[in-house]
Amino acid sequence: MADADEPDLEAGQTVELALSDLRARLPAGAADLRDALPGFEPDRNVSDWGRSDRLERLVDRTLYGFLYHYWFRVGVQGIENVPGTGGAMLVANHGGALPPDGAMIAKAIAEEHSRPRAVHLTTERSFSGVPGVGMLLTKLGGVSAHPANVHRLLFDERQLVLVFPEGRDGTAKGLSERYRLRRFGTGGYVEAAMRARVPIVPVAVIGAEEAVPVFARLGLPRRLTRLASLPVTAPVPLPAKFAIRFLEPVYTDDLGRAPWEDKGLVQALSQDIRALIGENLLEMLSERRSVWLG
């Protein structure tokens, strides 16, 4: 920053200076605003994030319940690794067209955990502009994957957030490449967890890539709408047996004062988590005798 008393500054510089100056002059206690979160309004059944309890319960009881118990027959391991209180970030592999893995992980925590908690699923940012889809995802607990959203959920509201670092790449891979992890972005999710000082719980999921396999992708819709290519998949999800393994939490609060500034550390941790999920996926796949029966 330039010297504060320097009188001759160019216009652009002045603005920047003014901004940093205004921020610096804020009241001292303003750093932790968690006490100032809006109170709970009992007459509402929609959260401030736009999540609708009513719709969620309905879908949960019908579609998710059926898929979880009877269609995918989800097997869960290591549920005790999900913290019962406080913020935590769940990091999972992602695959299949219209991937059901997010919903099944959320359902697994609701069904098996000793203290069932809501899971906030981060969704691709471009979905918020798609009619119908964005609205439905938001109502069912999706939150646009903006770093500020993740931070508020993890740090301020102390919630569970599920992220898929592979993002769209994970769902775009074909059947022949299933369970091969794609790049975990630039490690932005690790940075978010570090800033919020919450543990990261890696999650390995198998079954999703056989349940809604991607046989091919059509590029034309992508060129028309600039959103996503249309996958060629089975007309209904196939009854593959799901297995979800929650791994031991990776703590981020003992890494120093501002570990997120060390990009090397962020990358390394991201790589470790990716390798951990990869290993567990292979282990689970090697133990699996049948795609359909487990």
Next chain:
Amino acid sequence: MDSRRILITGLSSHWGGRLAQALEREPRVEAIIGVDTADPRHELDRTEFVRVDTEHARIRRIVNAASIDTLVDTRLVADPLAVSVSHAHEINVLGTRNILAACDGEDSPVRKVVFKSSAHWYGCGPNDPAFFTEEMERAAPPRSALERDVVLAEQDVLEFSARNRDSTVTVLRVTNGIGGDLRSSHLALLGLPVVPTIFGFDPRCQFIHEDDIVGVLEHSVRNDLPGVFNAAADGVLTLSEVVSLLGKTMLPILPPWGTGFAASQLRRLGLPVPVEMIRQLRYGRGLDNRRLKASGYTYRYTTREAVLKLRAHQRLRPLLRSGAESYRYEREVEEFLRWSPSVQEARTREREAIDDGSARAPMTGYDELTVDELVGVIGSMEGDALGRLREYEAAHRARPAVLEALDHHLARKGFEDAAS
């Protein structure tokens, strides 16, 4: 509170007038001067009104002549309903520039500037966070003329703040206001029996009640709050929630593609749907209001409560429209009330009478009566006389037994009045 001589721009706006009314009650405020291009719409007691042109070109003379120490700028047009784009530009950009120039410089008496900005500063788009905090930049460059104007105006305020480091500069980014006395395109839309929305979208809406806009402005005059603050009520509702709270029906007739064209057709039918509104109907917007709360402000209404207040107003309006006698500003009358020697004389006399009244005994021979005799007399007295007696006793001998008896009777009188 260090502000004693206050200039309010935009006095004729809802919050400008209400802010002046609130500040008039504060005895430490010596002078309140309001400027605007139109006549005030609120009845004011001691605020002085000066009519100026849109660009506020000659306001520096007022500032210096009245030795203004606090300027509250409430003019910003955040809704294109009432004015044209070019007029809004004059008000928002040129007006702000002139007003800031009037407070600029070493020799300026102004020590504090409160600027009412708008949440349009953040814009509204698909890449937005769910809650904007004050440090965040907007996700995309401004798209509409109005948003561009808000950004330009606020930039001028920041530059002003950088030049005048001794001054306290508060920027309030106020979200969409609702309330019975406001006019905006949001209220026009929510006032319809069926609310047209964009098919496939249920945006998040956050509002601020008109009383809270006034409250936030007053809060920043009373306290020194350097920096930028979001002003928005607690709670973010979805549009479907808002519409059902208002007891109306949502009609998703605007197509998700070609919305602009459909909106222009609605405009032709007389429903104003500006560009900013279309984007809000698609993506919604939420602000993080915690910084202002941490500075000590308590919102009177949550978003939900503000919507419920609006519902009550919407339902009562057809019944009340005929009876309400609204205030009309008449320059001659206002000036007579403020400056006429006869009025001043009458006021002085009135004040002296009040001072005398509390010193004189409420009845002859009062000071000779004993406690028991007094308690006996009290029962037969009227409410007003009782009140005066209570004041006199408290100011002089303050005997507990007498005060207790008086309070008891006053409470009973109050109860009987309420019952009848």
